[in-house]
Amino acid sequence: MERTLAIIKPDGTAARLIGEVIRRIEDEGLVIVAMRMELLSERKAEGFYFVHRHKPFFHSLVKFMTSGPVVLMVLEGDNAISRWRTLMGATDPRKADAGTIRRDLATDIERNVVHGSDGPDTAVYEINYFFKGDELCSGY
Numbered sequence: 001m002e003r004t005l006a007i008i009k010p011d012g013t014a015a016r017l018i019g020e021v022i023r024r025i026e027d028e029g030l031v032i033v034a035m036r037m038e039l040l041s042e043r044k045a046e047g048f049y050f051v052h053r054h055k056p057f058f059h060s061l062v063k064f065m066t067s068g069p070v071v072l073m074v075l076e077g078d079n080a081i082s083r084w085r086t087l088m089g090a091t092d093p094r095k096a097d098a099g100t101i102r103r104d105l106a107t108d109i110e111r112n113v114v115h116g117s118d119g120p121d122t123a124v125y126e127i128n129y130f131f132k133g134d135e136l137c138s139g140y
């Protein structure tokens, strides 16, 4: 059993894709064990994407991620991290496989609808960044 952080980004909430993304998560058999909508502050978005702080796209990414509400979720299941990454598709929607969220629904490499943790350590860090232990409804 593994957990991962999923985010529906501001382009996804603006396009009314919350239900569509959640449908795909539940159809895959991943269990949503925590969920909250939030308008991220600049500081919180910068902290979340700290590893990308020196990248050329960092400031644009923070501006985008604070441009509207996001939906924060913790997903649980066997191999949840890689299964959620597979559902999402590649970062650049033009390179994402057919049938993935990003290929089907994303606008471009920045406005790509969803976030997913990229490994076990990142998943723990990212889940703790947004949720307290008692906010996770595990095992229902």
Ligand code: CDP
Pocket: 052, 057, 061, 090, 091, 109, 110, 111, 112, 114, 115, 116, 118
């Ligand atoms: O989200 P993912 O793990 O697939 O990609 P990342 O390399 O960790 O980048 C984080 C986010 O930064 C992406 O999801 C995009 O929203 C954005 N990004 C961008 O705007 N331009 C790039 N060349 C790469 C990433």
Ligand code: MG
Pocket: 116, 118
């Ligand atoms: Mg990443």
